[in-house]
Amino acid sequence: MSKEIKIRNIDWIEKIYEIVRKIPKGKVTSYGAIADAIGARTTARMVGWAMNASHTAKPKVPAHRVVNRNGLLTGRHHFASPTLMQELLEAEKIEINDNQIINFEKNYWKP
DNA sequence: TCACTGACCGTGG
DNA sequence: ACCACGGCCAGTG
Numbered sequence: 001m002s003k004e005i006k007i008r009n010i011d012w013i014e015k016i017y018e019i020v021r022k023i024p025k026g027k028v029t030s031y032g033a034i035a036d037a038i039g040a041r042t043t044a045r046m047v048g049w050a051m052n053a054s055h056t057a058k059p060k061v062p063a064h065r066v067v068n069r070n071g072l073l074t075g076r077h078h079f080a081s082p083t084l085m086q087e088l089l090e091a092e093k094i095e096i097n098d099n100q101i102i103n104f105e106k107n108y109w110k111p
Numbered sequence: 112t113c114a115c116t117g118a119c120c121g122t123g124g
Numbered sequence: 125a126c127c128a129c130g131g132c133c134a135g136t137g
Contacts, residue, residue: 012133032120035132043132044119051118053135068119075118 012042013050019111020054020061026092027109028065028101037111051075064088071104 015038023029031044047066054061064085068074076085076099086096095102 030120031118035119041132045117045131046119046133048118049134063118066118069121073118078118 012038012046013053016042016047016050017054017057017061020051020063020066021059022111023062023065023109026094026107028067028071028089028094028104028107029109029111030067030069032069033110034066048075052078062088065092067101067104071101071108073099073101 016034019034019037020029031047034047035042035044051061051063051066054063063075064079066075073085073089073096076082079085081087086099089096089101094107101107
């Protein structure tokens, strides 16, 4: 029992930031995809929590490119402005309708 | 100190 | 087809 190296640190959070920063411009991904890319240790919920602290990460991660599985801008309310997320995505040629990304699968990028 | 919540997702009834 | 619940980690009241 003991040889197992238990990572109780918040290392996985740093990993999340790295992946999110790797998202190419004009593409989006989902919380679950990031969680799966890191490992089963982290769940989608933790990714959202990490994003909440992402504003302290350096450099700041493009959290606006991360949406939920439905392609819905669930975290838009956590940005500086509730519409900032949509504005940023539209600036990257991503069409959004009713807070939902159009052609989400087409713009979906998996780590 | 204990309990609940949180930018979610998948499966079961 | 719809509703309900569990899981994972850390932070806050």
